Each structure stands twice: as structure tokens, then as C-alpha cells.
Amino acid sequence: MEWVKDVKANLNKIGFIGLGNMGRPMAENVLAKGHNLVVYDVQQEAVDSLRELGATVSQSPQDVAAQVDCIITMLPNNACVLEVYEGENGILKSGKKGSLLIDSSTVDPHVSKTVAAIAEAQGHVFVDAPVSGGVNAARLSQLTFMVGGPSEVFPAVQDLLFTMGARVVHCGPVGSGQAVKICNNMLLGISMIGTSEAMNLGIRLGIDPKVLLTIINSSSGRCWSSEVYCPVPGAMDNVPSSNDYKGGFQTKLMAKDLGLANDAATRTATPTPLGSLAYQLYSNMVNSGFADKDFSSVYQFFLRRGSMQGSNP
Amino acid sequence: MEWVKDVKANLNKIGFIGLGNMGRPMAENVLAKGHNLVVYDVQQEAVDSLRELGATVSQSPQDVAAQVDCIITMLPNNACVLEVYEGENGILKSGKKGSLLIDSSTVDPHVSKTVAAIAEAQGHVFVDAPVSGGVNAARLSQLTFMVGGPSEVFPAVQDLLFTMGARVVHCGPVGSGQAVKICNNMLLGISMIGTSEAMNLGIRLGIDPKVLLTIINSSSGRCWSSEVYCPVPGAMDNVPSSNDYKGGFQTKLMAKDLGLANDAATRTATPTPLGSLAYQLYSNMVNSGFADKDFSSVYQFFLRRGSMQGSNP
Amino acid sequence: MEWVKDVKANLNKIGFIGLGNMGRPMAENVLAKGHNLVVYDVQQEAVDSLRELGATVSQSPQDVAAQVDCIITMLPNNACVLEVYEGENGILKSGKKGSLLIDSSTVDPHVSKTVAAIAEAQGHVFVDAPVSGGVNAARLSQLTFMVGGPSEVFPAVQDLLFTMGARVVHCGPVGSGQAVKICNNMLLGISMIGTSEAMNLGIRLGIDPKVLLTIINSSSGRCWSSEVYCPVPGAMDNVPSSNDYKGGFQTKLMAKDLGLANDAATRTATPTPLGSLAYQLYSNMVNSGFADKDFSSVYQFFLRRGSMQGSNP
Amino acid sequence: MEWVKDVKANLNKIGFIGLGNMGRPMAENVLAKGHNLVVYDVQQEAVDSLRELGATVSQSPQDVAAQVDCIITMLPNNACVLEVYEGENGILKSGKKGSLLIDSSTVDPHVSKTVAAIAEAQGHVFVDAPVSGGVNAARLSQLTFMVGGPSEVFPAVQDLLFTMGARVVHCGPVGSGQAVKICNNMLLGISMIGTSEAMNLGIRLGIDPKVLLTIINSSSGRCWSSEVYCPVPGAMDNVPSSNDYKGGFQTKLMAKDLGLANDAATRTATPTPLGSLAYQLYSNMVNSGFADKDFSSVYQFFLRRGSMQGSNP
Structure with missing residues (x-):
């Protein structure tokens, strides 16, 4: 893959699509490390904020693709990824060849493989690189990236990530991330x-939670x-359970990931x-x-929630 | 509890009831550490073996209780514990007072509390002390004991265990162990x-098991x-999965413990x-x-077991 | 069993213990059919109400047992049944022999068998006869009784029930009921x-609920x-779902019965x-x-309960 | 929808694609009722058999579509349906307009809607019509069809089915079937x-299965x-359980349908x-x-299968 050399050469100008809770601080960090950035998002406010920091604003994913050789996408779900890559004004409509496309969204591995196949047919390399770590980790450049793609491009991907x-x-x-x-x-x-069930059972059997833990x-x-x-709550400091379950990894995001696992398990x-x-x-x-x-x-879901008792649920 | 002093004084003569797969090596270790031992079991062979090593053989739990001030029991289930303590020729029929009774069986915490209440009414102290670790750990004196009982007797219990x-x-x-x-x-x-499901899913999605792990x-x-x-199998050395799932902690014992957890959860x-x-x-x-x-x-249970296909299950 | 003839002869004087939501209308119906009634309950109000209707009030289960040859019990759980039969002033402490004891409580079959064994040792016949049907069925004498006990006494039991x-x-x-x-x-x-899941899934897939049903x-x-x-709600008239889930068979009672099934399944x-x-x-x-x-x-439990969204659960 | 009149006029020449266990007897019945039939399948044997009965054999779904105005498909899964309709030589590649397309396969409702949208864009009407009833019902023309599609074409669909x-x-x-x-x-x-669990539990608690039932x-x-x-087994005559679980509705087909339900539930x-x-x-x-x-x-899956005990599973 001779092509990898070209990719490396172009990493100083990066496209970034998807400037939400996670994408925005990620893009800011790419910019802060000295890369030129071309951005796109449907939310005007996020776009404006990046423009003020020096990014070039683009009108569509296709438009981003026309200007750069390497694009990072950070999108909420399968449908958005398919739209941004394969949609009418999508990345893969730019007519270019030889770009490095890195999708950091968390989606079905099957979606990653589908997009990768189309991208490959156009001479691009598509890599899935979902992250672990939340908004704070994104702000502090402390994310973990799980990368699926050809090993030839991994060094370049790693440098960028x-x-x-x-x-x-x-x-x-591809799809392995x-x-x-x-x-x-x-x-x-x-x-x-399981931990919540075991701790709750032990407490109801009279065991001190810290001893049990x-x-x-x-x-x-x-x-x-x-x-x-x-x-x-109270068994450990500096964790969400001791802060009214604020911060951390939201229940709806865990439900989303378990739904993806469920889909993959059914399919295979x-x-x-x-x-x-x-x-469930x-x-x-x-x-x-x-x-x-x-x-x-x-853990709290398993407790008897007395205040709701008798109220219309 | 003045009584604790007496208990300590008598630890050089110990009763041991229940000489099965676990109980027998445990009793041998007590003997090997220099304690006198009075034993009882329904299996003649196990009893004979301990006699040859120097233990005194007794005719019933009641008979053991008459000869010692401290008894360890290691029995397979709730019913056996109830029988050995409260049965016709049970420990609690000896008419003695002031013994230290240590039950290392794994049973319902409710059973431990029930026996403890009757024992206490007769002036005994009953302590539950189930073990973690299998037959090998028993042989090598490497068991972990989880003890439930009054803290006043814990030092004596600890010395013995x-x-x-x-x-x-x-x-x-009591019951906390x-x-x-x-x-x-x-x-x-x-x-x-959960680990088996996640590993199996990853492998079927094409991930190398060692990388995933x-x-x-x-x-x-x-x-x-x-x-x-x-x-x-093959992902790690020296574990049962790499030895055709031999040794280790048997499925039927895990099922038993989960049944006890299930009972305790229903009751509370x-x-x-x-x-x-x-x-389930x-x-x-x-x-x-x-x-x-x-x-x-x-893990193996979740794999497609092709050889059974078509056979009468 | 010669004894059955005697039982029949004495059915005009009946003991009734447990005058709760179910027991009270049941006892009233026994009274209304012309039987003499001796009653006991811990709730004074329920007892007074039956006295006004002509029942004789008694001071304990033992006291009831002394006055009649046939007793019906209707109690909330395992512990109450054990207490009323085997407790200090329990039915089985009366010193009498040859009574017909009918327990209509819903309890563990194991409890029924345990009480029956002790009762039999005293020359009594104990029969379990849990009911199906709620408070309204109790008022209207429309209950279904599921009876476990020797077939020799079934005709007498049937007449009374x-x-x-x-x-x-x-x-x-015994225990079969x-x-x-x-x-x-x-x-x-x-x-x-299952019905709730299937209906909910169909509705979310766009099917008209009445067509689906x-x-x-x-x-x-x-x-x-x-x-x-x-x-x-709305798919059928005259059912609790069309009346804000009022009336009918309470969720907590279903949970109780499923808990008994769970216990029986674990034990066997x-x-x-x-x-x-x-x-669960x-x-x-x-x-x-x-x-x-x-x-x-x-069904409602499975719907997204929007009003709770964001509130402290 | 003026178009419906045309459809009715053409029902004497029907295309049939998918001549497997179910499709073959279905096609034979259409033929037996006097319709002309144009068939296609990848299995030569099935095709030959229909030819002998008077059907015209075609070389591809596209080829079938070119010859008739009404097609019935009976295929094993989502992928086959997508291939037969949208594939390279698929029905929707014929260039025709105004056909009535009836898919009797059991697939994801989402697949039905997707195919319907493309078919509609070409002027066709696509209807999903999965069946209930097995091979015997197919032979005896005793199937039940659940139809999803515009009500205007339902009378014509009904006549044919x-x-x-x-x-x-x-x-x-469309998709509702x-x-x-x-x-x-x-x-x-x-x-x-649930029935298997309840019967098994009752039997293990000592109840006669016929009484319980x-x-x-x-x-x-x-x-x-x-x-x-x-x-x-033995509780009822003429059911698969009394014939070593032969015949009836295969476990693998139930697993398939539950997988489709699982997918639909996750998606919605x-x-x-x-x-x-x-x-699961x-x-x-x-x-x-x-x-x-x-x-x-x-039911048998829940029994202790002693003969396997100790064998390598």
C-alpha cells in the first residue's frame, strides 16, 4: 500500500464532521495540536464556535471531502453515519480518491463494514475508531480509541488519534473497533x-457494604x-454513585451499546x-x-422507590 | 464474654464432623498441626483413614460433642446441617454448655441463624465459616474462611481456622459468612x-480471542x-478451560450456590x-x-455442539 | 377411614380463623348458609362484625379448636399459617383428635405438607384448599377451590366449600392444591x-391493537x-386495563405467587x-x-413513562 | 387506484418464485386451481417437478417478471428476498410497471417496507403475506395468510391466496402481515x-399431568x-409431543421468528x-x-437428560 505515504503527508489538514458533546472538544484538541481543520455540522452554534478558534467552515460532508485527504467523523448513530458517508451530499460523493476516513462514532460493526466496502471501491481507506471515555476524557485528550482497519494505515491513524x-x-x-x-x-x-444485585442482596442480608466490597x-x-x-452511594469516593449518579456514562448510552451488542448477537x-x-x-x-x-x-433502580408508591406511575 | 477464655484453653482437642472431599483434607491439616481430633462421618472409609492418622473415632455428633469443647462441621447442604446439629443424635442433644461450634458448610444464611439461636439458648457459640477454594486449597491449607459470629470469639476462631x-x-x-x-x-x-458471552460474541464477529482478552x-x-x-480454551495457560474443563469449581457447585442466592433474594x-x-x-x-x-x-455450553445434532437429546 | 362419617355429622358447627379481605366475606357466606360459626382474628373490628352477624367469638386458634370439629383458615403467608397451627396457642395445641382442618391460604406446598404431617400425627386430617378469584368472587360465593388431601374426605370438604x-x-x-x-x-x-410485550410490539410496529388482538x-x-x-387500555370493555388498572388481581399478589413458584422450583x-x-x-x-x-x-410498566423523565426516580 | 381492475384481469397467469418445502406444494395448489404458472427456483429438481405438472419454467426472477403481472414469492430469509427483488436479475429489474407482487416469506417487516417502497416507485404494488401453518397445511390448502398492503388490492390478493x-x-x-x-x-x-415450565414444575411437585392440564x-x-x-408426552393424543416431537413446527423456525421479533423490538x-x-x-x-x-x-429440554451425563457434551 504505497498510498499510506501520501496519507501521512497530508495529516496537517484534517476534516472533522460531527461537533456534538463529544465531537466538539475532540475537534478543538486536533486544532490545538496545530492541524488545520475543515469542519461541518448541522448545528450552527457548534460550527461558529470552531470557526472562532480558526477552523474553516464547510457546507456539507461532500464539501469537506473536496478540501482534505483525511476526515474524522463523530456521529450519534447508524443512520447518521450512513447519511454522512453515502447520502446525497455525502463524503463518498466528492469524486475524490485516496482519502483516509476515520469514523469514531459507535455504530453496528456491520455498518462500518458496509461503508468501508463502498469507500474502498472508490480508493479510500475507511477505519472505524470508536472511543471509550466520556466528555471529560474528550476535553482532556484522554480518550481510548479502538481501531479497526488495515494495519498499513494504523501508524498514521495512531499519530492522528x-x-x-x-x-x-x-x-x-475494519469493524473490529x-x-x-x-x-x-x-x-x-x-x-x-451483577455488582448492584450482589451489593443490594448483601446489604439486605445485613452485611456492611464496605466490608462486603x-x-x-x-x-x-x-x-x-x-x-x-x-x-x-457512599461506599467509594469520587464516583457517580456518591454524587447522585451525575456525570459518568449515561444510562441511555449504555442502553444504546447493549442494543448494538444485541443486534450483533442476533445477526451472528x-x-x-x-x-x-x-x-432489557x-x-x-x-x-x-x-x-x-x-x-x-x-443499583438505585433495584431499591424500593417509596416516594412513587401509590402515585400514578 | 468470660467464656472466650475457656474456649481458647480447649483448642487442643477438636471435634470434626463431615469427612467428604473437602472435610477430609481439612481434618488432616488440623491433625497435622498438633491438635487432638475426634471425628464422625457416615462413610466408614473416611473415618478409618482419619483413625489411622491418629484421630479418635466417635459414633454420632452427640457423642463427639460430649468429648470436646470445640467442633468443626463440613457438610453438603441445609438438611445435613440441621440433622447434625438438631437431629436425634445431634450435637445439640449432648446436654453440654459452652462449646464453640464452627460450621464451614455452605448453606442458607437463614439456616445458620436458626441453628445459632438454638445453640445460644444452650450456652454455646455458633459461628458460620464457609470456605472459598476447592479441594486443592483444602489440601494445601490455602482456603479462605468467611466468618459470621460474635467478634469476641473471632480471635479464637481465627487461630483454629x-x-x-x-x-x-x-x-x-452469625450468618454473615x-x-x-x-x-x-x-x-x-x-x-x-458474561465473560463467556462477550468472548464468544467477539470471536464470532471475527476478533482474535487473545487480542480481545x-x-x-x-x-x-x-x-x-x-x-x-x-x-x-487456549486463551490462557493453567486454567480449567485449557484442560478440557477438568478440575476447578464444578458446575453443580456453582448451581448450588446460585440456588442459595436465589432463595435468599426471594426471602428478602x-x-x-x-x-x-x-x-437458571x-x-x-x-x-x-x-x-x-x-x-x-x-463458554462451551454456548457453542454450537454439532456432534449432538440429530442425536436423541 | 371410618372417621369421615363423623366429620360429616359435625359440619353444622365450623371454626373460621383469618377474617381479612378474603376471609371475612367467606366467613359471612358460611354463616349465611346456616352453619354455626366460631371465629378468631387479631383484628378486633373484623371479629366484632362477625359477632353481630351471629358468630361466636373465640380468644385463640387453640380455643376455636376446642369448640369445633372442623376449621377453615384463611391467612396471608407461610409464617401466619405456621403460627396459627403450630404456635403456642395454635390449633394443634388443643389436645383434641379427629378434626377436619382446611387451609385456604396460598402458601408453599412444603408448608402445607409439614403442617399436615403434624396434624395427622394427632389424628386430624389437614387439607390445603387455596382459592382462585378475588374479593368480589368471595362476596358472591363464586370462588374456585383447589383441594389437596385424602380423597376419602373430599366429599365432605366439597360440601362445605x-x-x-x-x-x-x-x-x-395434601399440598397439591x-x-x-x-x-x-x-x-x-x-x-x-407475554401478551403485554406482543401487543406493545405490534402497536409500535403500527398495527391497530384491536386488529392484532x-x-x-x-x-x-x-x-x-x-x-x-x-x-x-381500551381494547376490551369491563377489564381492569380499561379502568386505570383498578380492581382485579393486584400486582403484589401476583409477585407473591410467583415467589412461591420460584421457591418450589429451586427446592425441586x-x-x-x-x-x-x-x-423478577x-x-x-x-x-x-x-x-x-x-x-x-x-403493559403500562413497559411504556415510556414520560412524566417521570427527569424527575428523581 | 384504477390499477386494481387491471390486476384482477391478469390473475390467470401467475409467477411463483421459491419452490422449497412450503413453496412447492403452494405452487402446485395454484396450478391445480386452473391458473397458468411461470416458476423459478435455484433447485433444478423442484423446477422439473413443476414443469411436469404443466408450469412454464423461467431463468431468473427478472425473466418471470417479464412474463406475468402477478408474482408470488416464498423465500427463506431477508437476504433471499432482497436478492430476488432487488438483485441483479431481480423482479424489479424487468422494466415493467403495474404488477402485483405478493411475498409470503417470513422476514423483517422493515425488509417488506423497503422492498415495497422501491416497487411502488416503479408503479408496482407490493404486499407482504406471510403464512401460518406448516407443510401439511400447505399441501391441503389450509394455510392462514396475514396480509399487509393497500386495502384496494386486498380483494384480488384474497382471491388468489x-x-x-x-x-x-x-x-x-405493507409490513403489517x-x-x-x-x-x-x-x-x-x-x-x-411457560406451559412447559408449569407442567414440569407441577409434575415434580407430584401432580398428575392430566389433572394439572x-x-x-x-x-x-x-x-x-x-x-x-x-x-x-402422553398427556394429549395427536400432537408432536406424543410422537417423539416429530412433525409440527420446527425449533429452528421458532428460533428464526423470535430472532425477527427481537430485531423489531430492538429497532423500535x-x-x-x-x-x-x-x-435465547x-x-x-x-x-x-x-x-x-x-x-x-x-419441555424435553428442561428435563434432566441423564444419558448425556458424563459424556463429553
Whole structure:
């Protein structure tokens, strides 16, 4: 792949599409590291803000694609990714060849592969690079990127993504970044619910929560949720559960990731009984007023919520 | 509790009831540390073996209780514990007072509390002290004991249990040892199933299992099962999954512990949707030929088992 | 069993213990059919009300047992049944022999068998006879009784229960009434949730609920819930869903019955994955403000409850 | 829609694509009712068989479309439907306008809507009409058709489908036939599993299965599975459970339909906890050797399968 050399040469002018809660601070960090930036978003305010910081504003994804050889996209869902890449004024309508396209959205691995195939047919390289870490990590350039794509372009991708993150991992061919992310997050969702059930059961059986947590964390029950993100208020400092479940990773985002895992499991006929029930529980929480709280609030979801008793639910 | 002093004085003569797979090596270790031992079991062979090592053999639990001031019991289930303590020739029929009774069986915390209340009414102290670690840990005196009982007797209990274990943790009042154990093991069962689902899904999505495991273990999906006990054959050395799921912690024992957690959750009206489904899955495995395999074989349970296709299941 | 003749002879004087929401109208109907009645309850008001209607008031279950040869009990849970029969002033402390004891409480079949064994040892016959049908059916003598006990006494039991019900079914030996009831109600809970899921999914896919219901009811998806008790408001007249889920069979009672089924399944190592999840869902509803609503409100539980969005759950 | 008149005029020459287990007897019935038939399938044997009965054989879906104004398709899955309609030699490549296209495959409602939109843009009417009933019903013209499409064409569709079925139901706009079918079958899968759990639990609690079934069927637990398709061998005559689970509706087909319901629920964010677990259980059965057995064999799946005990699963 001779082409990789060209890509490297052009990394000083970058396109960035999708300037939402995550995309905006990410774009700001790319700009702050000295790259020229051409941006696009449907929200005028976000666009204006980047313009003030020195970015060039563009009128469509197609228009961005015409001006740069490397584009980063950060979009909310499957439909937006398909629209921005394959839509009427999409990136792949620019008529250009040989661009490096990096999608940091969290979407179905199947969508990544579909877009990649069309992009490849036009001579582009498409890479999926979903992130782990929330808005704060985005602001502080502390994101983790899980990258799926040809290993030949990984060094260039890594150089660029380090402007926004602290860790860039190559997971395999295109779609692998998404696959690894949804597998990890499915396991995270399951073990967070499990930790909440185990802590709640222990407390109702009369065990002191801090004693229980200490023993679990030196035993076979330990997991990330029990070790650094305990869902029981007051058991640990500086975690969302001790701040009314504010901040952190929102329940609605966990529900979205579990939905993607559910889709992938159905498509590949993979049994995921706990992952599937975890999806149902987080969906139920979204329907029950927990959408914007941190996902560790599943502990609270399991408590008897007395104030609602008797009220019209 | 003046009584504690007396207990300490008498620890050189110990009763041991229940000489099964776990109880026998435990009793041997107590003997090896220089204590006199009075034993009882329904299996003649186990009893004979301990006699040859120097133990005194007794004819019933009541008979053991008449000869010693401190008894350890290691029994398979609720019914056996109730029989050995409260039955016709049970420990509590001896007419003695002031004994230290340590039950290392894994049973319902409710059973521990019930027996403790009757024992206390007779002037005894009853302590629950279920273990974590299997037959090998029992042989090597490497068990962990989770102790529930009055803190006044804990030092004496600890001294004695260190003859059989490497770690003795005080969890709270009587029943707490059982409660902590079932909470930990419920979370363990959930995260083992979750790890198996996530690894299987990733593999079917085309990810290399070792790559996936490495990323999960440096991310929020990590848990004890993913870090030191990976259920995917070949992904890790020296674990049951790489030895045809032999050794380790049997599926039927995990099913038993999850059943105890399920009972405790129902009795205390605690929601445990994943714990409850984990119990169903492990019960199903017991019914499907996995009873004696290590509990990480749930990974194998999720694979398409082609050789059975078409056979009469 | 010669004894049955004696039982028949004494049915004109009946003891009744437990005068709650169900027991009180049941006792009134026994009285209204011309039987003499000796009653006991811890609630003074209920007792006074029966006295005004002509019943004799007694001071304890033991006291009731001393005055009659046939007793009906209608109590809220396992613990109350054990207390009323085996407690200090319990029925089985009267020193009498040869009474017919009919327990209409819904409890664990294991409790029924335990009490029956002790009763039998004293020369009594104990029969479990839980009911189906709510407070209205109790008032109108329209209850269904599911009876477990020796077939020799069934004719006498039937005669008596027909004073309170429209249908009396013999299910097998003692405990069978309870077993049949929890099996039926477990299946009812499962199919009500299933109906709610199917109707909700169809509606969200754009199908008219009445069209969907009509097709299901002439197809293989039909069940009691879809045919006569549709959970979707407005799809059917004269059902709780069309009356804000008032009346009917309360969610907390369904949760109780599913808990009994869950206990029985765990004790007998019977796989019940859907029954177990149904129990979790109804428990969650009890915790979420639905305790007193009809159990068909699970349909509402699945809807996005917008008014709670953003409020502190 | 003036066009409907034309459609009616052309019903004596029909295209039929997809001559598998279901499609072949369906096509034979259309032929037997006096319609001319133009057929296509990738399997030569099926095609030859129809030719011998008088059908004209065609070389591709596009070729069929060129010769007739009305086509019926009966295909195994989403991908085949997309290929046959939108593929390179697909129906929609014929350049014709104004055909009536009836798809009797069971697929995602979303697929039906997608194909319908493209068909409509070319002046065709596309109708989804999945069937209920198996191979025997297909042979005997006893199928039920659930039709989604414009009401203007329903009379013509109905006339044609009555050549193959006994019942034709209009469910709403295009996609509604699929939606109704997956909702009905999801509820069917749930209540079959529920019936199996309830019967198994009752039997293990000592109840006679026929007594239990009789009571459930006159109570609130009753459903189609308990009334006419009991999964317990010997409890009912002439059902698959009494014939070693041969015939009937295969487990793999139930798993497929539950997968479609699962997809639709995820896409519409509809909570389906039991439907989702039912899908997991039927998928697990497919992986465990039950794929070709009737779906009521879930009862057998729940039994302890002793012969496998100890064997390498």
C-alpha cells in the first residue's frame, strides 16, 4: 500500500464532521495540536464556535471531502453515519480518491463494514475508531480509541488519534473497533448490574457494604465495577454513585451499546442470555426516568422507590 | 464474654464432623498441626483413614460433642446441617454448655441463624465459616474462611481456622459468612457467564480471542474471570478451560450456590434478575451433562455442539 | 377411614380463623348458609362484625379448636399459617383428635405438607384448599377451590366449600392444591407479560391493537390474558386495563405467587427461566409503584413513562 | 387506484418464485386451481417437478417478471428476498410497471417496507403475506395468510391466496402481515415455554399431568399450547409431543421468528424481556441438537437428560 505515504503527508489538514458533546472538544484538541481543520455540522452554534478558534467552515460532508485527504467523523448513530458517508451530499460523493476516513462514532460493526466496502471501491481507506471515555476524557485528550482497519494505515491513524486520546489500540480489520467496544461494554453492563444485585442482596442480608466490597474485591467476584466504580452511594469516593449518579456514562448510552451488542448477537446467532437481559433492564431504566443518570444507577433502580408508591406511575 | 477464655484453653482437642472431599483434607491439616481430633462421618472409609492418622473415632455428633469443647462441621447442604446439629443424635442433644461450634458448610444464611439461636439458648457459640477454594486449597491449607459470629470469639476462631486456611475474614454477626459467600459467588457466576458471552460474541464477529482478552483486561469490562480464569480454551495457560474443563469449581457447585442466592433474594424480596437467570443457566447445564465440569464450561455450553445434532437429546 | 362419617355429622358447627379481605366475606357466606360459626382474628373490628352477624367469638386458634370439629383458615403467608397451627396457642395445641382442618391460604406446598404431617400425627386430617378469584368472587360465593388431601374426605370438604365457591377441584394428596395454584398462576403471569410485550410490539410496529388482538385470539398466540383480560387500555370493555388498572388481581399478589413458584422450583431443581424472570419483573413493579394495581398493568410498566423523565426516580 | 381492475384481469397467469418445502406444494395448489404458472427456483429438481405438472419454467426472477403481472414469492430469509427483488436479475429489474407482487416469506417487516417502497416507485404494488401453518397445511390448502398492503388490492390478493389457504386476514399497510406474524409467534413461543415450565414444575411437585392440564385449561393459565398442543408426552393424543416431537413446527423456525421479533423490538426500542429470553432459549436449543424437533420439545429440554451425563457434551 504505497498510498499510506501520501496519507501521512497530508495529516496537517484534517476534516472533522460531527461537533456534538463529544465531537466538539475532540475537534478543538486536533486544532490545538496545530492541524488545520475543515469542519461541518448541522448545528450552527457548534460550527461558529470552531470557526472562532480558526477552523474553516464547510457546507456539507461532500464539501469537506473536496478540501482534505483525511476526515474524522463523530456521529450519534447508524443512520447518521450512513447519511454522512453515502447520502446525497455525502463524503463518498466528492469524486475524490485516496482519502483516509476515520469514523469514531459507535455504530453496528456491520455498518462500518458496509461503508468501508463502498469507500474502498472508490480508493479510500475507511477505519472505524470508536472511543471509550466520556466528555471529560474528550476535553482532556484522554480518550481510548479502538481501531479497526488495515494495519498499513494504523501508524498514521495512531499519530492522528493521539491528538485526542491517551491510548490507541489496533483490534483487527475494519469493524473490529466497533466489535471490541460492544463486547467490552456488554460485559461492563452485565457486571455493573451483577455488582448492584450482589451489593443490594448483601446489604439486605445485613452485611456492611464496605466490608462486603472489600471482601469481594479480594475474591473471585471482583470486577471493574466493584473495584473502581461501586454503584452503592457512599461506599467509594469520587464516583457517580456518591454524587447522585451525575456525570459518568449515561444510562441511555449504555442502553444504546447493549442494543448494538444485541443486534450483533442476533445477526451472528450468538447466545447472549445475560447480555440480552442487561439490554432489557437498561432499556426499562431509560423508560423509567433514569436515561440521563450514570449507568451505575441500576443499583438505585433495584431499591424500593417509596416516594412513587401509590402515585400514578 | 468470660467464656472466650475457656474456649481458647480447649483448642487442643477438636471435634470434626463431615469427612467428604473437602472435610477430609481439612481434618488432616488440623491433625497435622498438633491438635487432638475426634471425628464422625457416615462413610466408614473416611473415618478409618482419619483413625489411622491418629484421630479418635466417635459414633454420632452427640457423642463427639460430649468429648470436646470445640467442633468443626463440613457438610453438603441445609438438611445435613440441621440433622447434625438438631437431629436425634445431634450435637445439640449432648446436654453440654459452652462449646464453640464452627460450621464451614455452605448453606442458607437463614439456616445458620436458626441453628445459632438454638445453640445460644444452650450456652454455646455458633459461628458460620464457609470456605472459598476447592479441594486443592483444602489440601494445601490455602482456603479462605468467611466468618459470621460474635467478634469476641473471632480471635479464637481465627487461630483454629489458620490450621486449614491462608485467610480468615470476619464478615459480621452469625450468618454473615454465608451471606458474603453467596453474594460473591453470585457475582462470580454472573461475570463468568458474561465473560463467556462477550468472548464468544467477539470471536464470532471475527476478533482474535487473545487480542480481545487483552483489551478487555485493560478496560472497564475486566473481571476476575477475564483476568485469571478465561473460559476460552487456549486463551490462557493453567486454567480449567485449557484442560478440557477438568478440575476447578464444578458446575453443580456453582448451581448450588446460585440456588442459595436465589432463595435468599426471594426471602428478602431483593431483585436479582441476572443472578436469577445465572441460576437458571447453571441448572440447565447440570441437566445437560456439564455437572462435573468446571463452571467456566458455560463458554462451551454456548457453542454450537454439532456432534449432538440429530442425536436423541 | 371410618372417621369421615363423623366429620360429616359435625359440619353444622365450623371454626373460621383469618377474617381479612378474603376471609371475612367467606366467613359471612358460611354463616349465611346456616352453619354455626366460631371465629378468631387479631383484628378486633373484623371479629366484632362477625359477632353481630351471629358468630361466636373465640380468644385463640387453640380455643376455636376446642369448640369445633372442623376449621377453615384463611391467612396471608407461610409464617401466619405456621403460627396459627403450630404456635403456642395454635390449633394443634388443643389436645383434641379427629378434626377436619382446611387451609385456604396460598402458601408453599412444603408448608402445607409439614403442617399436615403434624396434624395427622394427632389424628386430624389437614387439607390445603387455596382459592382462585378475588374479593368480589368471595362476596358472591363464586370462588374456585383447589383441594389437596385424602380423597376419602373430599366429599365432605366439597360440601362445605360450596358454601363459599362455585367450583371445588380435587388435585391430589395434601399440598397439591397449592402446587396446582402456583403452577397455574406462574403460567398466568408469564402469559400476561407475554401478551403485554406482543401487543406493545405490534402497536409500535403500527398495527391497530384491536386488529392484532382479533388475529391473535384466532391463532396460536391466544391465551386467557389475550382472550378475556387484555392489558391494553381500551381494547376490551369491563377489564381492569380499561379502568386505570383498578380492581382485579393486584400486582403484589401476583409477585407473591410467583415467589412461591420460584421457591418450589429451586427446592425441586426445576428449570423455570421464564417463571423466574416473571417473578423478577413483578417484584420490580412492586418496587416501582405498581403494587396495588391490577397485574395487567405490566403493559403500562413497559411504556415510556414520560412524566417521570427527569424527575428523581 | 384504477390499477386494481387491471390486476384482477391478469390473475390467470401467475409467477411463483421459491419452490422449497412450503413453496412447492403452494405452487402446485395454484396450478391445480386452473391458473397458468411461470416458476423459478435455484433447485433444478423442484423446477422439473413443476414443469411436469404443466408450469412454464423461467431463468431468473427478472425473466418471470417479464412474463406475468402477478408474482408470488416464498423465500427463506431477508437476504433471499432482497436478492430476488432487488438483485441483479431481480423482479424489479424487468422494466415493467403495474404488477402485483405478493411475498409470503417470513422476514423483517422493515425488509417488506423497503422492498415495497422501491416497487411502488416503479408503479408496482407490493404486499407482504406471510403464512401460518406448516407443510401439511400447505399441501391441503389450509394455510392462514396475514396480509399487509393497500386495502384496494386486498380483494384480488384474497382471491388468489384462497387457492392456497383457508383464511386470509388483512392486517394493515405493507409490513403489517410480518408484524402480526412475529407478534403472534413471539407470544406463542413464550406461552409454549411457560406451559412447559408449569407442567414440569407441577409434575415434580407430584401432580398428575392430566389433572394439572385439565385444571389449567379451565383456569386463567390456559393458552393455545396447553389447550391443543401440550408439550408433555402422553398427556394429549395427536400432537408432536406424543410422537417423539416429530412433525409440527420446527425449533429452528421458532428460533428464526423470535430472532425477527427481537430485531423489531430492538429497532423500535420496545421492551420484550420474556420474548428476548424465549429467543435465547430457542437459540440454545438449536445449538443443543433440538433444531429439527417440534418446538414443544422445549419441555424435553428442561428435563434432566441423564444419558448425556458424563459424556463429553
